[in-house]
Amino acid sequence: MEPTAQISPAALSQKLAGSGLRNTPQREVVYSVLVGKRDHPTADEVFARVKADMPTISLATVYNCLEALVQCNLVRQVNFERGPTRYCPNLHPHAHFHDEATGSTYDIDLPPGLLEQLRNQLPSGYRASDVEITFRGRAAS
Amino acid sequence: MEPTAQISPAALSQKLAGSGLRNTPQREVVYSVLVGKRDHPTADEVFARVKADMPTISLATVYNCLEALVQCNLVRQVNFERGPTRYCPNLHPHAHFHDEATGSTYDIDLPPGLLEQLRNQLPSGYRASDVEITFRGRAAS
DNA sequence: GGCATATCTTAGAATTATTCTAATTCTTAC
DNA sequence: GTAAGAATTAGAATAATTCTAAGATATGCC
Numbered sequence: 001m002e003p004t005a006q007i008s009p010a011a012l013s014q015k016l017a018g019s020g021l022r023n024t025p026q027r028e029v030v031y032s033v034l035v036g037k038r039d040h041p042t043a044d045e046v047f048a049r050v051k052a053d054m055p056t057i058s059l060a061t062v063y064n065c066l067e068a069l070v071q072c073n074l075v076r077q078v079n080f081e082r083g084p085t086r087y088c089p090n091l092h093p094h095a096h097f098h099d100e101a102t103g104s105t106y107d108i109d110l111p112p113g114l115l116e117q118l119r120n121q122l123p124s125g126y127r128a129s130d131v132e133i134t135f136r137g138r139a140a141s
Numbered sequence: 142m143e144p145t146a147q148i149s150p151a152a153l154s155q156k157l158a159g160s161g162l163r164n165t166p167q168r169e170v171v172y173s174v175l176v177g178k179r180d181h182p183t184a185d186e187v188f189a190r191v192k193a194d195m196p197t198i199s200l201a202t203v204y205n206c207l208e209a210l211v212q213c214n215l216v217r218q219v220n221f222e223r224g225p226t227r228y229c230p231n232l233h234p235h236a237h238f239h240d241e242a243t244g245s246t247y248d249i250d251l252p253p254g255l256l257e258q259l260r261n262q263l264p265s266g267y268r269a270s271d272v273e274i275t276f277r278g279r280a281a282s
Numbered sequence: 283g284g285c286a287t288a289t290c291t292t293a294g295a296a297t298t299a300t301t302c303t304a305a306t307t308c309t310t311a312c
Numbered sequence: 313g314t315a316a317g318a319a320t321t322a323g324a325a326t327a328a329t330t331c332t333a334a335g336a337t338a339t340g341c342c
Contacts, residue, residue: 022309022318043299058321063300068319079222082329084299095259097267108262118236118274121249125281126238133259134273140266163289163338184328199292204329223300225328 006035012074019072029054030065031074031089040078040086040096040105078105080134095133108135147176153215160213170195171206172215172230181219181227181237181246219246221275236274249276 007015012031013023033049034041041049047062066087069075078086080098086105088096093115095108115131122128148156153172154164174190175182182190188203207228210216219227221239227246229237234256236249256272263269 024319026320061320064319077222079220081218081220082226085223095262097263097269106267108264110262114258114262117255119276121236121251121255122238122276123249126276126278127281128238128276128278130277132275132277135260135263135267135269136271136273137267137269165290167291202291
């Protein structure tokens with residue numbers, strides 16, 4: 001799937017600074033947990049994984065770190081129906097496939113023309129800053 | 142936009158029966174409220190509108206009715222990020238445009254080929270029963 | 283029609299994910 | 313080294329939804 005490489009701590013600080021935010025040990029660990037296992041974890045799951053490295057971190061901080069990473073465009077939020085928000089460090093334009101049987105989520109790469117084509121369906125005057133595509137179904141076992 | 146016509150109470154009963162569900166006065170009112178104003182209301186908003194006709198209905202029943210209508214495929218659920226679930230009686234395949242400025246939601250008709258084309262992006266073995274497309278941005282005033 | 287059974291409705295309690303609050307700690311700039 | 317602004321923390325608060333248990337309604341069968 002060709003994952004986005006993890007950026008260096010210095011680059012992370014830069015990205016955060018670009019949105020007026022500071023880097024912290026907590027944010028570094030949260031980021032590296034996300035990049036380390038790209039299975040679209042929930043905040044709770046991130047919390048559990050981060051605690052392995054940093055047992056004193058709090059859930060509120062995990063939420064705060066995730067929000068910071070979303071704000072500086074290093075991570076995207078993904079929602080399925082009313083389930084808990086999931087976090088995705090894949091910045092390439094892509095769709096999501098949500099397997100109803102297992103609950104797993106897969107990234108689906110999209111040819112770049114497709115998003116353009118979709119935007120062209122909008123009536124004139126509608127300007128979409130973001131297009132989200134979600135498939136729901138079953139993946140072959 | 143060519144709205145789906147409201148079906149008759151008898152047809153509603155039939156549709157419900159098809160999913161092993163009964164028709165009730167509450168379900169009829171909830172359905173007609175949804176078809177009457179297709180602005181993608183939340184359960185709370187539906188509750189408020191239904192109370193005009195049926196002041197004794199409870200919120201739990203509104204949730205129950207909405208779920209029944211979703212189950213028998215007369216209504217679709219729509220979610221934006223973590224906001225409350227919204228309900229849409231438009232059964233034609235369509236996308237949603239979510240206006241970030243006003244919070245309003247608009248249906249966007251899609252040419253039928255487009256959904257097929259999207260499904261073709263899936264790796265073999267992935268079978269999508271549903272494709273959801275959401276635009277986020279601003280509509281011209 | 284009358285009874286048994288299953289479904290539906292209701293009010294309120296419970297749950298879940300998330301955000302808020304206030305106190306403390308950490309950074310950064312001067 | 314101190315002041316000011318950010319970030320972290322634990323726990324309380326919130327919002328949407330689901331659950332629970334009771335009563336009401338409807339349906340099928342004799």
